[in-house]
Amino acid sequence: MKVLIIGYVWPEPRSSAAGSRMIELIELFRAQDWAVTFASAAALSEHRADLAALDVPEVPITLNCDSFDTFVSALQPDLVLFDRFFSEEQFAWRVERACPQALRILETSDLHSLRDARQRLLKAAQQACSSEAEKHQQGAVSATAVELFNVMAMDDMAQREIAAIYRSDLTLLISDFEQQLLREQFGVPAALLHHCTLMLIPTATVQPSFAERAHxxxxxxxxxxxxxxxxxxxxxxxxxxxxxxxxxxxxxxxxxxxxxxxxxxxxxxxxxxxxxxxxxxxxxxxxxxxxxxxxxxxxxxxxxxxxxxxxxxxxxxxxxxxxxxxxxxxxxxxxxxxxxxxxxxxxxxxxxxxxxxxxxxxxxxxxxxxFDRQQSGQALVERLLALRANLPAERRANFVGGMLRHHMLKSTQYMAQWIAAKNRGAPGTSPEPQDKSKL
Known part of the structure; x- marks a missing residue:
């Protein structure tokens, strides 16, 4: 199988858990003898992983540029994994147009809309405090799943993220709490979600004793x-x-x-x-x-x-x-x-x-x-292969996803094409809008 990963950033396993998880996914795919290509529009980072050592080509790509269409059409991947919903918004419609039979998989890393909702709840609690000392005493956000849904449901980020989940053939979730939240509060079908605990967590071979440790x-x-x-x-x-x-x-x-x-x-x-x-x-x-x-x-x-x-x-x-x-x-x-x-x-x-x-x-x-690496990895591979074997029926069953791809991505597609035309200097275009967050 030929796999294309479109990363929001280049993976940095020594900097973040998200980077470790991406390397774990790449290693899993390579262990199946699948060819993997990693592409990103982000600047090359100082601490990024050595993908060449994993026999994974690095391909810089450009946002809102038709050059990506040429690249993905030539590559013709069987599976495209979008790292975070931002990447799905930017590139999924291009992938679907050039490679309609490719599996489209969303890797969430974590639910950004959940993190954002909790951050807003913390800020609201701190703003209600009467002193700086009281702000410092605020503990961790303890909202229930129902309370979180009420905060998230009308929020732009949650609507964008969950729309990306529906548009994808499968979404990978690292937290079973997030899987439960999506199913029970947002009504996302179980067929669209896969709980995958894969993370790069090698056990330290030498572990000093209690007395040998400090600080x-x-x-x-x-x-x-x-x-x-x-x-x-x-x-x-x-x-x-x-x-x-x-x-x-x-x-x-x-x-x-x-x-x-x-x-x-x-x-x-x-x-x-x-x-x-x-x-x-x-x-x-x-x-x-x-x-x-x-x-x-x-x-x-x-x-x-x-x-x-x-x-x-x-x-x-x-x-x-x-x-x-x-x-x-x-x-x-x-x-x-x-x-x-x-x-x-x-x-x-x-x-x-x-x-x-x-x-x-x-x-x-x-x-x-x-966090059984072998069990989790095998379960994911089996899910991907079964999904690919039954893809037309799976997509027919996901009517909401098809509807969202038909309607919602059109606005993204047309805006991206307008920007691409502007960058080529086409006549009749005007300055780029200031708010790029929804492009």
């Missing part, structure tokens, strides 16, 4: 809004509470694309160290005694917590952080909602060896039972 650790891509909010909450509220109990405690904060506003938080006297990029996340993770992930909003699966479990490092997080990972299994650390409980749990794990060892064992069990 707390926090890690995450600073360009990801939930991670930046977590660092701010650590600095303003959580770390002072921990240091009251453990005056000599040290926190090492790592993250790719560290901005000046993050390095400005550095304060060695308070034990707060902003160390920036970690070339090997596992190398620093196995040295820490406890991982802190105070995520107040977000979506998907948290790669940092999977990495912590793989390194035998217990963690403290929120229900947002643990969502979709453990099922009914006990957590590999502690899951808490508010600042004081978070600090208490962090201190307890740092100081109590028996508690620490039990949390470590819980984390290993979660990875073994919930």
């Amino acid at each position: 707390f650790l926090s890690i995450g891509n600073f360009r990801h809004a939930p991670n930046w909010d977590a660092v701010l909450w650590l600095k303003q509220q959580l770390w002072p509470l921990i240091r009251q109990r453990l005056p000599q405690a040290q926190l090492h904060v790592y993250g790719s694309y560290t901005p000046p506003k993050a390095t400005a938080l550095q304060n060695p006297k308070q034990g707060f160290h902003v160390l920036g990029w970690a070339d090997d996340a596992h190398a620093v993770m196995v040295q820490a005694r406890v991982c802190l992930a105070p995520l107040r909003f977000g979506a998907g699966i948290k790669g940092k917590l999977a990495d912590a479990m793989a390194c035998g490092t217990p963690n403290v997080t929120t229900p947002i952080g643990s969502e979709g990972m453990a099922g009914e299994l006990p957590w590999g650390g502690a899951v808490v909602k508010d600042a004081q409980t978070f600090a208490d749990a962090a201190v307890a794990l740092h100081e109590d060896q028996d508690l620490w060892l039990q949390a470590q064992a819980n984390g290993a069990r979660i990875l073994a039972e919930r």
Whole structure:
């Protein structure tokens, strides 16, 4: 099978969980002896994966340009995977026109509209506070599925994202919570969704003991809004509470694309160290005694917590952080909602060896039972092959998707063609509109 992946960005497995997941998918496809090509309109990034080592050609493409039509027509892929719904909006209509029989698969990474809804709920709660101190005390968003639906249903991003899900032959979801939300609240048919836990989580071969480890650790891509909010909450509220109990405690904060506003938080006297990029996340993770992930909003699966479990490092997080990972299994650390409980749990794990060892064992069990790479990969391959074998019937059953492709993508198609004509200098075109978010 010939596979084309259209990435919103080039995969960076050392920077983000989304990058790790993309490499895992590529490796799975290559293991089937499928030919894979990766294309993206993004600028080449400093930390991108070496796709050539996986025998995967890199093809730069251009938004709103007919050159993509020439490229995809010549390639004639059997399967096209869109990395995030933005890519589906931009390129799916072109793929359908040039390769109508190609499977169109949407990889969500996480539900962007869910993350956005939770971020807006957090901001609303903070805006209602009477002081800065009260804002810092706000815990993780705890909205129910019904409450989330009420926030998301009339929102532009949710409508765009779920429309992309309907237009696709299959959508891959990494979180079973998100699959349930789409099915039960938005009414998306189960036939359009596939829960796939594939992630690149190699277990660290050497795991130092409790006594051999020291300090707390926090890690995450600073360009990801939930991670930046977590660092701010650590600095303003959580770390002072921990240091009251453990005056000599040290926190090492790592993250790719560290901005000046993050390095400005550095304060060695308070034990707060902003160390920036970690070339090997596992190398620093196995040295820490406890991982802190105070995520107040977000979506998907948290790669940092999977990495912590793989390194035998217990963690403290929120229900947002643990969502979709453990099922009914006990957590590999502690899951808490508010600042004081978070600090208490962090201190307890740092100081109590028996508690620490039990949390470590819980984390290993979660990875073994919930993130079985072989089982998850085989299930996805079988689903894709079955879908391809029965594609005409599957598409007939998805009437809503066909309707959306017929109507909604026409506006995207015509706008893209107008921009392409403008860029070629065709007569009768006017300046490009300012709002490009819907193109």
